[in-house]
Every structure is written in structure tokens, then in C-alpha cells.
Amino acid sequence: xxxxxxxxxxxxxxxxxxxxxxxxxxxxxxxxxxxxxxxxxxxxxxxxxxxxxxxxxxxxxxxxxxxxxxxxxxxxxxxxxxxxxxxxxxxxxxxxxxxxxxxxxxxxxxxxxxxxxxxxxxxxxxxxxxxxxxxxxxxxxxxxxxxxxxxxxxxxxxxxxxxxxxxxxxxxxxxxxxxxxxxxxxxxxxxxxxxxxxxxxxxxxxxxxxxxxxxxxxxxxxxxxxxxxxxxxxxxxxxxxxxxxxxxxxxxxxxxxxxxxxxxxxxxxxxxxxxxxxxxxxxxxxxxxxxxxxxxxxxxxxxxxxxxxxxxxxxxxxxxxxxxxxxxxxxxxxxxxxxxxxxxxxxxxxxxxxxxxxxxxxxxxxxxxxxxxxxxxxxxxxxxxxxxxxxxxxxxxxxxxxx
Numbered sequence: 015x016x017x018x019x020x021x022x023x024x025x026x027x028x029x030x031x032x033x034x035x036x037x038x039x040x041x042x043x044x045x046x047x048x049x050x051x052x053x054x055x056x057x058x059x060x061x062x063x064x065x066x067x068x069x070x071x072x073x074x075x076x077x078x079x080x081x082x083x084x085x086x087x088x089x090x091x092x093x094x095x096x097x098x099x100x101x102x103x104x105x106x107x108x109x110x111x112x113x114x115x116x117x118x119x120x121x122x123x124x125x126x127x128x129x130x131x132x133x134x135x136x137x138x139x140x141x142x143x144x145x146x147x148x149x150x151x152x153x154x155x156x157x158x159x160x161x162x163x164x165x166x167x168x169x170x171x172x173x174x175x176x177x178x179x180x181x182x183x184x185x186x187x188x189x190x191x192x193x194x195x196x197x198x199x200x201x202x203x204x205x206x207x208x209x210x211x212x213x214x215x216x217x218x219x220x221x222x223x224x225x226x227x228x229x230x231x232x233x234x235x236x237x238x239x240x241x242x243x244x245x246x247x248x249x250x251x252x253x254x255x256x257x258x259x260x261x262x263x264x265x266x267x268x269x270x271x272x273x274x275x276x277x278x279x280x281x282x283x284x285x286x287x288x289x290x291x292x293x294x295x296x297x298x299x300x301x302x303x304x305x306x307x308x309x310x311x312x313x314x315x316x317x318x319x320x321x322x323x324x325x326x327x328x329x330x331x332x333x334x335x336x337x338x339x340x341x342x343x344x345x346x347x348x349x350x351x352x353x354x355x356x357x358x359x360x361x362x363x364x365x366x367x368x369x370x371x372x373x374x375x376x377x378x379x380x381x382x383x384x385x386x387x388x389x390x391x392x393x394x395x396x397x398x399x400x401x402x403x404x405x406x407x408x409x410x411x412x413x414x415x416x417x
Contacts (some may be wrong), residue, residue, distance in 0.1 A: 015152050017149075017153070018153075019254055019290075020148050020149060020215050021149045021150055021152075021153030021155075021156070021157070021318035022146070022153075023102045023148075023159030023213075023215055024145060024148035024149050024153075024157070024214055024215055025145075025149060025153060025154075025156065025160065025161075025214055025323055026157075027180060027210055027211070027214055028141065028144075028145050028161055029157065029160055029161040029164060030159050030210055030239035031206075031207045031210050031211060032140065032162075032165040033164065033165050033168050034038060034203040034206040034210070035165070035204075036165040036166060036168045036169035036172065036174065036213070036288065037168040037169065037171065037200060037203055038103075038200035039169040039172055039173065039201075039284060039288060040133070040172055040173055040176040040196050040284050040392040041103060041106075041197050041199075041200040041202070042099070042130075042200055042203075043197050043284075044065050044066050044069035044126075044127045044130060044131070045065075045066045045069075045261040045262045045265070045381075046261060046262060046264075046265040046283055046287075047176065047193070047196065047284070048065040048066065048123055048261035048262070049062040049063060049065070049066070049265050049266060050180075050265060051119075051123065051190075051193050052064070052065065052120055052123060052362040054189065054190075055116040055119055056116055056118055058385075058389070060382055060385040060386055060389060061120065062215050062266065062385070063262045063263065063380065063381040063382050063384065063385040064120075064124050064126035064127070064381075065123045065124050065126070065153075065230045065257070066127065066261065066262045066381040067126035067127070067376075067378050067379065067380075067381045067382045068124050068125070068127035068131065068135075069128065070128060070130035070131060070255065070259075070374045070375055070376035070380070070381070071128060071131060071375045072128040072130065072131020072134075072135065072375070073131045073132070073134075073135035073371055073374035073375045073378075074132075074135075074372060074375040075131075075132040075135050075136050076136055076138075076139040076140075076367065076368035076371045077138055077231070077234075077362075077368040077369065077371070077372060078166075078227075079091060079139075079140075079364075079368070080139070080234070080364040080365045080367070080368035081224070081225075081227055081231070081266040081366055082111065082224075083140075083364070084221040084222075084224075084320075085219040085220070085221050085222075085361075086221060086223045088140050088143055088144060088147070088216070088364070089140075089144055089211065089214050091136065091137075091140045092140045092141050092144060092208075092211040092214075092298040093139050093145055093208045093209075093211050093212055094208075095133045095134070095137035095223075095263070095320050096133070096135040096137050096204050096205070096207040096208035096211065097204075097205070097208045098129070098132075098133040099130055099133045099134060099204045100139070100201045100204040100205045100374025101200070101201075102126050102133065102210065103130075103197050103200040103201040103204060104132050104197070105122070105126065106122060106123065106126050107197040107198050107201065107245075108193050109122045109143030110190045110191070110193055111171040111190075111191065111345075112417065118188075118282070120339075123253035129256070131374070131375070132151055135371050135374060137207075138347075138348075138351070138371070139351070139364065139367045139368060140364070141211070141402075142209070142317075142348075142351055142352060142355055142363075143355070143363050143364050143367060144214045144216060144364060145157065145215075145352075146352075146355050146360060147216040147217045147363075148189070148214055148215050148216050149234050149373045150216065151356060151362065152303075152354075154305045154352065154356075155299075155302045155307070155364060156303060158181035158299060158349070158352065159295070159296070159298075159300065159303055159349065160303060161295075162291070162294075162298065162299060162345055163296045163299060164291060164293075165292075165295075166257070166288040166289065166291035166292035166341070167289075167292050167293055168274060168290075169284065169285075169287075169288030169291065169292075170201070170285045170288045170289045170292070171196055172284070172377045173282070173283075173288055174282075174285045175199075176196050176239065176284060177279075177282045177284070177285060179192045179195055179196065180192050180193070180196075181279070182280070183291065191302065195404075200338070200412065201382070205296075210264060217360075219360065221279055222361070226371040230365075231366070232374075234366075234368070234369060235369060237362075237365075238365075238366055238369045241357075241358060243269070243327060243414050243415075244354065244357060244366065244370075244412055245383065246410045246411070246413060247353065247354060247370065247410075247411070247414065248369065248370055248372075248373055249349065249407075249410055249412050250315070250350075250406075250407040250408075250410040251346075251350050251370055251373040251407075252373040252376055252377055253345075253403040253406050253410075254315055254318060254346050254350065254373075254406035254407045255373055255374055255376075255377035255380060256377050256380040256399070256406065257318045257319070257321075257322060257343075257398075257399075257400040257401075257403040257407070258318065258340070258343070258344065258347075258380075258381025258402040259377065259381040259383065259384050259399075259400070260321070260325070260340075260384050260396055260397070260399070260400040261340065261381070262321060262381055262384075262385070263381070263384045263385060263388055263393065263396045264283075264321075264325055264336060264337060264340065265279075265283060266388075267325065267333070267393050268283075270393060271330065271333045272330065272331065279334070280367040282334070282367055283334065283337045283338075286335070286337045286338045287332055287337040287338060287340060287341035287344075288341055288342070289338065289341070290335075290337075290342055291338075291340030291341035291342055291345065292342065293312075293342070294317060294341070294342030294345060297313065298310050298313050298314060298342070298345050298349065301313050302349065307352055307356055308353060308411065308414060310345075310349045310353075311346060311349050311350050311353050311411050312408065312411050312412065314342065314344075314345045314346030314349055315343065315346055315404055315407050315408045315411060316343075316404075316408060317339050317340075317343035317345075317410060318340065318343030318344075318372070318400070318404040318407075319339035319356075319400075319401055319404035319405055320338070320339040321336045321337075321339035321343055322344075322397045322398075322399075322400030322401040322404065323397075323401055324336040324339055324378065325393075325397050325400075326357060326394055326398070326401070331358035343404075347400040350370065351371065352372055354365060354366055354367060354370045354385050354401040356367065363390055381408070384396040384399065384400075387399060400403065
């Protein structure tokens with residue numbers, strides 16, 4: 015097969031996989047729906063942010079798997095990770111359809127966040143590695159542009175469905191069956207990702223002798239830190255996630271801004287979030303193809319800053335547009351790791367991607383910190399943290415001059 019054929023084949027597997035992922039977005043993106051469900055179960059704001067925090071903490075997993083998984087198993091790892099995510103969503107579904115107490119359900123959601131952080135981050139890293147091994151750099155940029163222009167539309171459809179199910183609701187799906195229905199949709203979507211991922215066509219990379227884990231860990235971190243550019247990107251990615259920690263809080267702010275239950279707007283919020291992500295995907299993808307991945311990363315971090323600022327200053331229903339800026343900014347979660355991949359030798363890809371992914375568990379305190387600041391000082395304190403973190407991240411990426 016020519017490189018052009020592989021660009022097309024692997025790029026479309028990547029796109030179709032994200033179509034499934036984004037349709038399941040209301041339950042797969044741990045934060046908004048989980049916060050609304052925890053709120054419905056009687057949790058405090060800090061506890062309602064807990065699933066999002068444990069989700070971030072679980073993203074330490076790729077560091078272990080970059081050591082454990084040989085190159086020949088990278089495709090299989092994507093398959094296994096998505097089978098695990100499917101199983102987790104099914105477990106939450108069962109906890110909602112059977113008579114389980116509210117404290118137990120909150121605990122299950124928290125554990126699901128942790129384990130889904132593990133499976134989701136592992137899938138994320140090795141999907142990027144499969145895309146890198148199976149496409150040229152230009153083919154990768156085009157795949158990203160297509161994927162994150164098309165797939166957010168599926169997320170809008172899934173989110174509008176979630177909105178209709180949760181509010182006004184369906185007579186035959188009373189609470190908690192309404193939330194269970196969303197998880198029941200998500201599980202087969204993730205099974206679809208697992209089946210699609212079996213078909214990546216990858217360049218052969220010789221397996222390396224496995225070092226002792228701590229030698230691998232120290233060597234990987236040392237080599238990564240020796241590159242000043244990669245070090246700046248890591249700090250920027252950490253701050254980017256600190257800013258994204260506002261996600262669940264933005265949902266909870268609905269009660270203060272609009273005087274309504276956050277559950278009433280969960281689906282609409284997700285639709286706005288992913289609708290504008292589709293629009294921003296066109297623009298960010300154009301930046302990547304025309305000006306390189308670094309410029310695309312600058313665009314995503316700038317949108318994250320705009321989300322915090324808009325939430326702070328916009329009145330009434332206009333504040334919901336903050337979720338649109340946030341959706342566009344979330345594209346940094348795919349463009350920043352791909353930027354790191356473009357700066358790394360192919361054989362070092364999993365290690366460097368695992369290290370950049372450590373920014374997510376390192377920021378696991380952020381959602382609870384946003385909740386704590388809100389409980390102590392009000393929502394503007396949370397908005398200020400998001401603005402400051404994304405502003406510093408923007409400056410760090412701006413200072414990078416490679417690619």
C-alpha cells in the first residue's frame with residue numbers, strides 16, 4: 015500500500031472511531047452529566063466534581079503501558095482499552111437500573127471516573143501512536159482536521175438526545191432511568207471503537223529490550239526534560255488541564271446564572287459545547303494544515319481562556335456560549351499530544367506521549383479546587399483560576415519556536 019492509501023485508510027479509522035466516541039460524549043466525557051447526576055443524588059459541589067478529578071488521576075496509566083506494551087501490541091492495546099471503557103459504562107448503567115443507594119451510586123461514579131481515566135487515556139495515547147505509525151505528518155494533519163470537523167456534529171446529536179431525555183424527559187424513562195439510558199447508549203459505542211481499531215495498518219517498528227520499570231521511567235523523564243521545548247509544552251499542558259477543570263463548575267453555575275436545575279440544561283450544554291467544537295475544528299484544522307501544529311495549539315489554548323472570561327462577564331443565557339468556547343479549547347487535548355508526537359522520533363512516541371499525558375493526573379486536583387474556590391469565594395474565583403492558567407499556558411506555547 016502507498017503512503018497515500020494508508021493516510022486515507024488509517025485516517026478514516028481514526029475518524030469513525032471518534033464518531034462513536036463523540037456520540038457517547040455525554041457519559042464518556044466525565045464532568046457535566048456526572049456532576050448533574052451527583053447533584054441530583056444530593057452531593058456537595060466539591061463531591062459533584064469528584065468524578066472529574068478521579069478521571070484525571072486515572073490518566074497516569076499510559077506511563078506504565080508505554081513501558082509494558084511492545085510496539086507489536088500497540089493496536090491491540092487500543093482495542094482492549096475500549097473494551098474496558100465499554101464495561102465501565104455498562105457497570106454504571108446497572109447501578110442505576112437496580113435499587114442502589116445514593117451514596118453507593120456516587121461512589122460508583124467516582125470509581126468509574128478513575129478507571130475510565132485509565133482506559134480512556136491509554137486508548138488516547140495509543141490511538142495517536144497508531145495514527146503516527148500509519149500516516150504521514152500531512153496525512154495526520156488532514157485526518158485531525160476532518161475528524162474534529164465531522165465528529166463534534168455527532169456529539170451535538172448525542173447531547174441533544176441527552177437533553178431531551180433529561181429535560182423535559184420521557185414518561186417511560188423517569189429518574190434514574192433517564193441517566194441509565196445515556197449510559198446504555200455509550201457502552202455499545204465504545205465496543206464499536208474497539209472493533210474499528212483492530213484494522214489500523216501500521217509501519218513496523220522493532221521492539222526494544224524492556225528495561226526495569228524505574229530505569230525506563232527515569233530515563234524517559236530525563237530524556238524528555240532534556241528537551242526544553244518539550245518541557246515547556248508539558249507545563250503548558252498541565253495549566254491547560256487546570257483551566258479545563260472548570261468544566262463541571264460551569265454546569266453547576268447554571269443554577270446561579272439561570273435559576274434552574276443543572277440537570278435541565280445538561281444536554282443543551284453538551285450540544286453547545288460540541289456544536290462550536292465542530293465550527294472551531296474547521297478553523298483549528300485549517301491552522302494545522304496551513305501553519306503547523308504549534309499554531310493550532312495556540313488557537314485551542316486561546317479558546318480555553320475565552321471560555322473562562324466569557325463565563326465571568328456574560329449575563330443570563332448568554333453565559334451558555336462559554337461551553338462553546340470550552341468545546342473548541344478542548345481540541346487542545348488532541349492537538350497538544352499530536353504536537354509532542356511530531357517533535358518526537360517515532361520509536362519514542364509512546365514514551366513521550368505517556369509523559370505529556372501525565373499532565374492530566376497531575377492536574378487531578380483542579381476540578382475539586384474549582385469546587386472549593388466556589389464554595390469558599392463564589393464562582394468568579396473559579397473563573398479567575400481558569401483564565402490565569404490558560405493565559406500562562408498560552409505564553410509558554412507562544413515562546414516555542416519549533417514547528
